[in-house]
Amino acid sequence: MSVNPELVGRSFPPTAPYLVGREKVREFARAVFATDPQHLDPDAARGLGYADVVAPPTFAMVIQDLTLQQLLAEEDSGIALERTVHAEQRFRYTRPIVAGDELVAQLQITNVRPFGKGAMVTSEAEIQDASGEHVVTATSVLLIGGDVA
Amino acid sequence: MTGPVLASLVVGDVVAERSVQLTRESLVRYAGASGDFNPIHYRDDVAAAVGLPGVLAHGMLTMGLAVETIVPWLGDAGRILDYGVRFTRPVVVDAEDGADLQITAKVGALDEGIARIDLTVTFGETTVLGKAQVRVRLDG
Secondary structure, three states: OOOOHHHOOOEOOOOOOEEOOHHHHHHHHHHOOOOOHHHOOHHHHHHOOOOOOEOOHHHHHHHHHHHHHHHHHOOOOOOOHHHEEEEEEEEEEOOOOEOOOEEEEEEEEEEEEEEOOEEEEEEEEEEEOOOOOEEEEEEEEEEEOOOOO | OOOOEHHHOOOOOEEEEEEEEEOHHHHHHHHHHHOOOOHHHOOHHHHHHOOOOOOEOOHHHHHHHHHHOOHHHHOOHHHEEEEEEEEOOOOEOEOOOEEEEEEEEEEEEEEOOEEEEEEEEEEOOEEOEEEEEEEEEOEO
16 A cells, blocks of 8 residues: 555644653653753753753654654555654754643644655644643654555 | 853854764663664664664664754753754664764854754764754844
8 A cells, every 4th residue: 555645634633641751851861862951950940941851852752753653543544664764853842841741742744745656744743732832843754665566 | 041142153163062872772762761662773683674784773862862962052952943854874783882973063054043053963984864953042
């Protein structure tokens, strides 16, 4: 099955709220070799005006991943994980994610274009906090390989 | 709040650099922290079965550690307006020797309170991210 071109414009329901934990932020920070105290020490983060530790910029992927699971679960998508390569990634921030945030993401497929025997699929996940304010938009370009002969 | 000052920067300035050694442990740690448990990032047999040259680092790990190079210089991750990369070359992480990455952050452009910082991540002789650009808000 090849990628369904009718995915373009399709919107998905918002993900269940994700509560950002302080220890999760610290764990993620260590995993990306983030040593700055704002990621690890609540007092350092408060000194910058944040309520708690500040997540590293790419932590938004953890939330975005919940939306990509929705895409992979879509029966008519034609997208198989084993033929998927992450080609590009972008984040556009209104503010950083901070421990204590309760975040919801909503996915939209913005582009599907043929690429070789497969397709390039662009998806945008808009991530909002509990008050409905924009936090970050995460955009992924996935390269989906064609059917293996 | 103190941070880098736009007026003191010139295009081409190196604002931060560091080297990071990735090991298989780094990949398992990132898998757990991120929730990305694709086995090509920790199982040699699976990587070989799908035709890869070896176990690869997660692209998002490389993207994540690259931008963290500039956070101490920025002083506040909230100065980051956007960050994008293309994943152009894989980072093969050897079971014994790991993989050494070198990250350099240079001023790419300056405009009205915003600096574009260009990140170069090299693994051996190859650059592994394309167009790795961070736009940051700076004072005066």
